Amino acid sequence: MKMATYSVLSGSVALITLQNPPVNALSEAVRTGITDAVQRTLKDPQVTSVVICGQNGRFCGGADIREFAGPMSGPPLVPMIHALEAMEKPVVAAIEGLALGGGLELALGCHYRIAHSQALLGLPEVTLGLLPAAGGSQRLPRLIGLPAALDLITTGRHISASEALKLGIVDQVTDDNALKMAVEFARSVVGQPLGPRRLSTRPCHSPPDVDSVLDQALAQVWQRGRGALAPVACVGALRAAATLPYAQGMEKERELMATLFNSGQARALQYAFFSQRVVGKWQPSGARWDNSTTRTIRKAAVIGLGTMGRGIVVALALAGVSVVAVESQEKQLAAARQMVPEMLQRGAGRRGLDTPPGVISFSSGLEDVSEVELVIEAVFEDMALKRRIFSRLATVCRPGTVLCSNTSGLDIDQLAEATQNPALVVGMHFFAPAHVMKLLEVVCGPRSSPEAVATAMVLGKRMGKVSVAVGNCPGFVGNRMLKPYMEQANFLLEEGATPQQVDEALEGFGFPMGVFRMSDLSGLDVGWRVRKEAGLTEQGVEPTRMRQGQRYSPLPDQMCEGGRLGQKTGRGWYRYDGPGGRVARSDPWVQNFLETYRARHGLVPRRIATEEILERCLYALTNEGFNILQDGVAAGPEDIDVIYVFGYGWPRHRGGPMFHAGQVGLARVLEKLEHYQHSHPDVPHLKPSSLLRRLVAAGSPPVQKWREFISKDRVHSQL
Ligand SMILES: CC/C=C\CC(=O)SCCNC(=O)CCNC(=O)[C@H](O)C(C)(C)COP(=O)(O)OP(=O)(O)OC[C@H]1O[C@@H](n2cnc3c(N)ncnc32)[C@H](O)[C@@H]1OP(=O)(O)O
Secondary structure (H helix, E strand, O other), X not given: OOEEEEEEEOOOEEEEEEEOOOOOOEOHHHHHHHHHHHHHHHHXXXXXXXXXXXXXXXXXXXXXHHHHHOOOOOOOHHHHHHHHHHOOOOEEEEEOOEEEOHHHHHHHHOOEEEEEOOOEEEOHHHHHOOXXXXXXXXXXXXXXXXXHHHHHHHHOOOEEHHHHHHHOOOOEEEOOOHHHHHHHHHHHOOOOOOHHHOHHHOOOOOOOOHHHHHHHHHHHHHHHHOOXXXXXXXXXXXXXXXXXXXXXXXXXXXXHHHHHHOOHHHHHHHHHHHHHHHHHOOOOOOOOOOOOOOOOOOEEEEEOOOHHHHHHXXXXXXXXXXXXXXXXOHHHHHHHHHHHHHHHHHHHHHOOOOOOOOOEEEEOOHHHHOOOOEEEEOOOOOHHHHHHHHHHHHHHOOOOOEEEEOOOOOOHHHHHHOOOOHHHEEEEEEOOOOOOOOEEEEEEOOOOOHHHHHHHHXXXXXXXXXXXXXXXXXXXXXXXXXXXXXXHHHHHHHHOOOHHHHHHHHHHHOOOOOHHHHXXXXXXXXXXXXXXXXXXXXXXXXXXXXXXXXXXXXXXHHHHHOOOOEHHHXXXXXXXXXXXXXXXXXXXXXXXXXHHHHHHOOOOOOOOOHHHHHHHHHHHHXXXXXXXXXXXXXXXXXXXXXHHHHHOOOOHHHOOHHHHHHHHOHHHHHHHHHHHHHHOOOOHHHOOOHHHHHHHHOOOOOHHHHHHHHHHHOOOOOO
16 A cells, blocks of 8 residues: 555654555645645544654655656655754654655655664665756755755765765765664654754855856766756756845745756656666576576686776676686787776675675686686687687586577577587677776577576676667677668768768767767777678779678778778777877868868768758667667567667657657657658668558657567567
């Protein structure tokens, strides 16, 4: 039953308990319950103090986000919290588990706060495209000062009870029963003056250079936010707290919230929140998030200690897995021996650990992996080499060892064929740097067992990753969609755009890096190797700009042939200060190279509008997403969106490519694809997906309904 209950302890302490599992969110029923309880408290002369707590050891996860989609009804939070604060009986919040968003704002309306040492506190509204608009933006700076409030509110980060104590958000922290302590505390403060405890009546202590502090914060959120509105509104609300009386600050808070609440960004960010939870309820290949048998991994091996392999070793060790790190090349092994401990130290420091929980040993031979429970192969993308390793592993490892490949796009089933037990083979596709990036694609081959898939999914979660189960096809989900995106970017260069122009358009959309800056960072030779393996770089009887019957741009191949591999060579689509340089400068050589190329091929350059750059790059990518859904390589649009937000820099406030297509309008995306396909009939990636057509024909249902639509419509699924 969702509500807030009222009871009286020992005749004098009123206890209000929030009950709305699992996080006691402030739904209409809970708000009604609190409002009623406050009235009962006021009327009961026996009650001398009040304690508010949450059921099942969780104080409150904030406003009920599910209610945001419908019309708001029931008592609003602001007057409810005011009524609590205005009481003439001391009110104490007993914070166990969590006090987030509206939950912490409720606690800030109480006169005292007692927290359990394991509790997490925060105002994460900004991550949902909102601001703390139940008085949080006005009360918090009055309690902890402007700079600390700016940090908490604009980042939305969760803090521990001990940090909350240091900041002055809570009055006491206990390792024991926080509720019991809060009740005793409530009794002990009866009769003490409540005026100073009411945060709304306190002045906001701001630094003398308040304007410059706020301007600096604004500049920072602009830079970090990549076009996100909520962090800017948060600074606006805090400016009001610092410069206006409380009542006017509250009015500003309300106005700013009104601009955010129904914005596309808030909808996108709330969709992103729920998508992550939908994806967490995975059920691919007969495995299930809540009841699959999995292997417990205590010891694992990583084969290949290049950039990816080193990152995977660190991520495993930080998750408490002991690792055998194997590299056959002496120089690479020596580099790993030096770099891994440093990376581990930094990683442990970031997590507040003195020493990493997993132990690492280095080796140059595969025979040392015989005792591990799981192997992750991370050598470079060469099928023959990977198959040799898998076949050797099958003989070295003990029976039952799960064999994973960190391939970014090769056929998992071909690797599985090289072993005696293909059921134990799955893909674990990490993203660089593997100890930092949150995304993990778990690739389910047609013969992968539910147990092997579930083991990889659970291990990913233990490593702090957002694990997404995907099917087996070239490039899986993320890289398969990246191909048409990069292809369009190259075609745009042929037609007259510059790398800067394309990158600026994409960065203006919200990507941290445009496609060419990103290629320079990851190395142009990565894609070159893949294209070589696919036979695309060899020129045969076809015209230069055609391969396998389709339009093809040899521009990136020519860059690689000329030794321009990106940052590592100091030259790529941009020039850098030297090999390994990070600052991209436009390069007249590239301009000249493009002009010569166009002249050689009789291409007349034209001015290309930002709109066309965005539409061609993004809709080609999204169109492939529809094909992926149709082929059953991803379980639903949420899976694709989570992959793009966590692995490819898609701006979170735009939800993900599939959500974005819904926002733009599926009919419009279809119309644009048809238009561009008409102008470029030799580019199959611009041919609208038949799933997109069927969705439009079905009246463009909202993205949350696609999963159901696809499952009725789909012939087969790989998952
Ligand atoms: C006037 C406006 C005033 C206030 C605005 C707000 O308060 S906005 C809300 C601010 N609160 C948050 O942003 C917290 C969001 N929740 C979380 O970060 C995590 O869920 C949390 C609380 C840290 C718990 O994490 P955990 O990993 O333990 O569980 P999980 O995330 O899987 O959540 C379990 C189920 O609870 C649902 N849920 C969580 N929070 C809310 C919420 N605030 N409202 C509604 N539902 C919530 C979540 O969706 C999960 O549901 P399920 O059906 O099981 O997938």
